Amino acid sequence: MANYTAADIKALREKTGAGMLDVKKALDEANGDQQKAMDIIRVKGLKGVTKREGRATAEGIVAARVENGVGYMVEVNSETDFVAKSEPFIAFANNVLEAAISANASTLEELKAATADGKTVEELTTEAGALLGEKVVVRRVARVEGENVAVYLHKTSKDLPAQVGVLLAVTGENTDEVAHDVAVHIAAMSPKYLNSDAIAAEDIEAEKRVAEETARGEGKPEQIIPKIVEGKLKAFYKENTLLDQDFAKDSSKSVEKVLSENGATATAFERFRVGA
Template sequence: MANYTAADIKALREQTGAGMLDVKKALDEADGDRAKATEILRVKGLKGVTKREGRTTSNGLVTAKAEGGVGTLVEVLCETDFVAKGEKFIALADQVLQQAVRVGATDADTLLDSELEDGKTVKALLDEANATIGEKIEVKRLARLEGPTVVSYLHKTSPDLPAQIGVLVATDGGEEQVAKDVAMHIAAFSPTVLTRDEVDAETVENERRVAEATAKEEGKPEAALPKIVEGRVNGFFKENVLLEQPFAKDAKKSVGKVLEEAGATAKGFARFRVGS
């Protein structure tokens, strides 16, 4: 009879993040010795790292740090929400974030190639975690912003999961609180660009074509088409351009107007949502 209890299974799962069946097999092989079972899971996990490379990572978290006019935002992904909310995965993501801040990484590849203080690369660190936890784990995206003021905001979409949406905002002038309010707005309304100048001409032209074709299909008068098309293209800008979006706390004002009244200027932003 196996020399372990349900509590041992639970403890080993929480420690390693490995699946139920893998934990039970390891404990069977180790005759209930949790330390030996942990080693077995690690060895078997390392053998499976390559096999897991093609798996889909649609869960995970975003984490961020902003101080001294510099902000870093990192998205770390895994396969299941069980792992995403585990202490081991959350601690790993925090270690990855701290490394990104320490080396000033500006993209995921640079971060993965960077060496931790013990000489191990972040890529090697993730491979080890991949092996122990038994899931594919990856740093998907990284953003870094600099400015006179940079704030971060993390939002939980579910109370039992870590943050799924993360935002950085860089501003110049005004109180820090207005930057924080804008960060919360970005989390909720997901703008894609700061100003309409950042929308490429081909996208704008396509919106015009669609707006005109739709208006004609609706039977609108030919003479009214230019005004209708312009109105719908402006509607597209209001939906996607941060400074033109109606502000979350006061829809009668645009985000740009709120910043202007606060004596602030938005210099840039980044927004990540897990898996999107």
């Protein structure tokens, strides 16, 4: 007869994020001892790290915080949403965020080399994968500095941790409310750039070429093609740049106008969505 209960299985699953069958096997082997079972799961997990290397990691969490006027954000991925919402995985992601803050990391390389609890983030990632029994990946990090930095985290499902995160830097006094509203807008509308100046010149030229070729292919008169290209470029900016987008809460105004009316100027932003 098994020396453990259904409650023991549930508790160990919550602690490790491991699957039902793996938990039951570990408890059987450990004769019901929770700590021994956790060790068994971890050892077996380490042995399986290489086998998991090619697996997809489309689930996960975005964690972010503002510390001393600087915003930090990380994305950490798992294979399944079951692991993504487990306590060990969420704790690991928060440890990664703490490491990013401590190391002032702005690149993935800096983050992986950062330390927490005497180990590098890269080492901790391997250990997390062993414990959870899935491939775990620290995908990216962002650092945003400015006069005022707002952070917004959004859950796409109430059962999962935050899947979308935004850091937004603005200047101006008493800007907390408008900064929050614009951060929510960024989460929903997915702008790629702050403004047209942030777009590489070659990307703008590519958009112009496509617009010209499309207009000629449609047989448009040569004399009106420049105006067509100008209109297409304006539409491109409106779709992809934050300041040119229609504000989500009031589409009669651009984001830039809303910020200006509130005495604020956006200087930088970062947006993460798990898996995107």
